[in-house]
Amino acid sequence: MPVACSGGGKSDENKKLVVYSPNSEGLINAVVPLFEEKTGIKVEVISAGTGELVKRIQSEKESPYGDVLFGGTYTQYISNKDLFEPYVSKEDANVVDEYKNNTGYITYTVLDGSVLIVNKELTKDLKIESYEDLLQP
Structure with missing residues (x-):
């Protein structure tokens, strides 16, 4: 879920994007080089x-260093909306309706199942073959 952290103010000359992310190293290593290229x-x-x-973003509120929070949980964003700028990707129209950015702040990037x-x-000896089996005493 990338969310703009409102770092902004960087000139085009710098051409650097600062991404805060709790995502796995595997996902970062798969996505970042493609984005840079x-x-x-x-x-x-x-x-x-x-x-x-999120604590770091809170402490940097007056002078943000990060540009994007890539990953995290929905509840973290909703309870800290004041830390983020609204952003809706131009690709949002191509997203299945159930996963569109309908808050103006959250763009889903992956679908993870439990x-x-x-x-x-x-x-x-317990014969666990489904979630329903876990409800049995």
């Missing part, structure tokens, strides 16, 4: 947990 803009990534990054991992050795 396509745009010619150098990216500086500052990695940390979402909570830590995963349940079961240790079959420890649970072999």
Whole structure:
């Protein structure tokens, strides 16, 4: 979920985008080089947990260093809207309706499902084959 942090004020000469991100190194390494190649803009990534990054953005409110928060949770954005500038991608029209940016602040970049991992050795007598099985005493 990239969100503009309102760092702005940088001249075109710098051509650097500062991205705060709690995303995995794998995702960052897959996305950032493609962005740099396509745009010619150098990216500086500052990695940390979402909570830590939001605290940093709060402390930098009067003079933001970051330009974009890439990743995090919906609740972090909604409860800190005053820290972000509205932004809707020009590609939003191509997004499935359920995932469009309908707040003006949040652009979904990935769809993650929840995963349940079961240790079959420890649970072999429980016969866990579905989520419904977890509701059984």
